[in-house]
Amino acid sequence: MVTDFTWMIGGPQGSGVETAANIFSQVFSKMGYQIFGKREYYSNIKGEHSYFAVRVSEKQIHSSVKGTNMLIAFDAETIFRHADDVLENGIVIYDSTLENVKVSDVITFDNDFKERLENLLKSKNKEDTVKGILELTSENGASIHSVSFRSLLTELSEKLENPHIKNMSRMFNVLGVSLSLGLLMIPSEKLIESVNSIFSKKKSIVEMNVSAANFAYNYATAKFENIGLKFEEKEIEENTLLVQGYYGTSIGKIIAGCRFQSYYPITPATDESNFLETNEILEINEDRPGSTLVIQTEDEISAIGMAIGSSLTGVRSATCTSGPGFVLMIECLSWAGINEVPVVITFYQRSGPSTGLPTRHGQDDLLCAINSGVGEFPRIVYASGSVSDSFYDTTQVFNYADVFQVPVIHMMDKFIASSVTTCQRFDETRVHIDRGKLLDEISSKNYRRFEHTEDGLSPRSKLGLENGIFWNTGDESDIQGHISEDPVNRVQMMDKRQSRLDYILEKIPESEQIIKHSEGDFCIVSWGSTQGPVLDAIEMLKNEGIDIGFIEIKLLHPFPKELLKKLFSNSKTIIDIEANYTGQLGSLIRQNLEKDPDYYILKFTGRPMTCTELYDTLKKIVSGTAQKREVLTYGA
């Protein structure tokens, strides 16, 4: 019986790879399995290679693994790129008409990859064709199933007496996933149920896709040799959701009461804004409908400028962006800082520098988020490690912004954004809303926006509030908000704002600053989306009797150094794991704790870490054979 299985489908962008993967994920989630899927794609609209790898497991999983159990390919590029990833005893289903396609026929290869591929085939004495590389895969122990996708369409076309169908290569995706499910002997009604639900919004084609699915499924059960894999149907765990990576922050914003989001299109952040706009009318308990204003602006400067303007009216407001957009926001961010404006920037990182790898993963903007700004002002930088965490964290970052009257940068990334995963239903009862010192009415005639108080936080008025008139300026100001260059006032105001950093560390509960997942002599320290592969790798090692500690830092600025010092005290060896080149969290640890982590495990190929890679590297560290800096490179 199979307990852990990775299925991969590839194809040119625009060929419906994602739809096929969604069908696969839905079917297995309804069979009671846990899902972790990831999508990889080029910065391109149509034609470049994209693929989706879905891992299904009986137990909780949080990441992908190295290797593929089953590969579906209806184009040559997918075979060339991923055939060597198919595991021993793995399965390939491919379009037999591709057999004689040569490496040089694939125009979308990057030159470097092409050269590597040709060298590989030459070194193994294989011809430079699909057939050649599949021979290698077969020699590695995989079983190869060939079927002409085109003939399937022709047969289906004849069967349904619909001549259009034989040219509808855009149904290859549905054929591919249906062939796989047939071969895996998954009950066909699960497949049909899912095809119906995925195409439910496209009534005109749902029927055709159902026919195609049935046809391909039956073909596989009849024609493919039984491979003897058996997936047992399980009870679906109660309250399980199947979610896309950006649902956490999106739904988090809705329940947190974020009523204004301005944004400029950028990958991979825009999905969130789309989600909010699609769900812009909100159902409110015992009240008329509410709404989220989602405004597409002319650039990221305008996006943050509008969000700040909105916040000044008392609205919980946010923007959502990625690295190249974030750096455009810095001047406005600084303005929000000096004016103590609560605003949330959801920061879906991708890989830089500059536009870097525009559609690939990275965690290389941490120091940028912490340090960029004009002058010195307080801010919070907070990171989420999973889709589910990002839901609760989103509701909290709005509280932090309101309570501490600071801009909050919520670090997310492409890995989370384009993953698909099962998780526990988000629990609304865990969400609370704290608007801090925001005023609803003012009776005194002497309101001053930046009045000094014991805790450094002044009661906050909003535009339109009677008796609450205030001034803001990007210049240093007095307590009313009027420009002041007085040196004594300057010191008071700097103290007022900067003292907030200590106050934040004092007020945010320790459990929200750092999560201690496990304890051990060897202790991992990390942040953000590495959480998933780290948790899975630790589990793998635990099964071998090796206990590894894991400290996940969520509050990255202000940096919780005393707490971290305390948590480190039980560990002998510290291992920093991050998806960047320099080990940016490591540098914060060096700076704050005067301690250099003993090991760094880094990955900056733009592809997310797999738990297998981490498992391998951690084993090396435990056995004392690792370099201080280990760099991971797996993934196409």
Add this chain to the structure above:
Amino acid sequence: MALKIGDYKTEVHNDWCPGCGDFGIVNSIQMALAEMEIPRHQTVIFSGIGCSGKTSHFINVFGVHTLHGRVLTFAQGAKISNPNLKIIAVGGDGDGLGIGAGHFVAAGRRNVDMTYIIFDNAVYGLTKGQASPTLRLGEKTKSLPTPNTNYNVNPIGLAIVSGFTFAARGYSYDVRQLKDLIIAAVNHKGLAFVDVLQPCPTYNDINTKDWFSGVDRIDETTKKTMPRIYKLEDTDYDPVVHYSDETELNQKKTQAMIKSLEWDTKIPTGIFYKNELITPYTIRLTDKIPNYIENPSALQNISKNNVPITKINQILDSYKV
């Protein structure tokens, strides 16, 4: 209790140069607010950076002194969130038409119901007199090492082609007309632009107060000065788009464009273009969000006793396995 001009003044010391055209603009805004009797707490002045940026500190309503070029972004965010606010954004010509030109154009496309006043003096005063976007090609104001090598932007023309639905020009030494223009702009349903010619006595030694009043131009027969400025309202010029028709719209836009190009010996002030047939952004939002005007973001409750009141059940149910 009726509000007087004095109620709209703050005690903040005004540090503009003696003779600065900006004084006239601030006075006009204060006069306009007093005349319209808009409650102070429902009014917000957003300002950019530069001498004009300080305006918000001199007016006793909410004042948000933002960043160079960004004033419209802050102002629109506030207005869209709370459409009940009366919003006037102000800034210099370098602010709005140089560094902020992208926002200027985008704001026109939205047509958010608010007013934008540009203090137009053709120089960057606060940084000591560099050429700004409205300085003409070949002109050499006092502190320029060499004559200006750029062509000037036409603020009224740019506003109209960008989609502003109201475009007017005032002169800072004609406070009465300017006050009326500001009232008309604030009452306009849509995004209103007022370009105010405003001599910078310190750095613009070409377009001075004397130049505008034509001290250098003496009528041979009357021996009187011939002012360069004249008012559109004294002519038969009709800026209003009266009905929704392409010919009417094109005619009103073109005449405004041509009018806006007059310069040197004949400089028109007044309303160039006014079109209330284009829906303001705030109204457009009601197509998507039917109760937006009654229940905009700023008026929505989001929690009761710290518990969120937004229902997400339905959304979550749709992702249930």
